[in-house]
Amino acid sequence: MKLNLKRFSTGGRFVARIVLCLSAIAFVWQGAFFSNSNAMAAPGASLIATADAGDRVKEKVSEDAGRAKNFIQDTKDKVERTAKTNASKVEDATDGNGGFFERKAKRDAARIEKRAEEDAARTEKAVDNTKNAVKSTVDKIKDGFSD
Known part of the structure; x- marks a missing residue:
């Protein structure tokens, strides 16, 4: 049985791309759920420095x-x-x-x-x-x- 390294490295790159894409999607998705919308909801707030x-x-x-x-x-x-x-x-x-x-x-x-x-x-x-x-x-x- 001969091991085909080219196929193995191609598969490894494919798996790495999938993991990278899934983690990027997860980070973007998590950021949408945890954004603090209360901080953006006060357009009339003013900065008062004393x-x-x-x-x-x-x-x-x-x-x-x-x-x-x-x-x-x-x-x-x-x-x-x-x-x-x-x-x-x-x-x-x-x-x-x-x-x-x-x-x-x-x-x-x-x-x-x-x-x-x-x-x-x-x-x-x-x-x-x-x-x-x-x-x-x-x-x-x-x-x-x-x-």
Whole structure:
């Protein structure tokens, strides 16, 4: 009995097309049933921006930026701690004789710590830039509604 691979691959492509088409139909069909028609039913709703809302947004952005910075610092500390632990494990495995692998592990740990510091500083700067951009956008929106 000889296996015809061409027929097998053609059948596989056919089955893949059927599965793709059926999943596309299912996603389109599901989207029609779960659309939120209530949100579209209020054409008369208007946007009212107040100074209080803008201040709340700016306060929330500052809080979130603080949490993000804490997360960045925690991650940096964990990376540094892991690098030191790994270097210590290599030192223990080599009996602390100062061989090639021990020196390489220490250099790698120092490099990882340095990169963690640089990456954390760069990420914190990006968080600050984003926070400032959001605050200035809120101020511009408030100014636009106050005119």
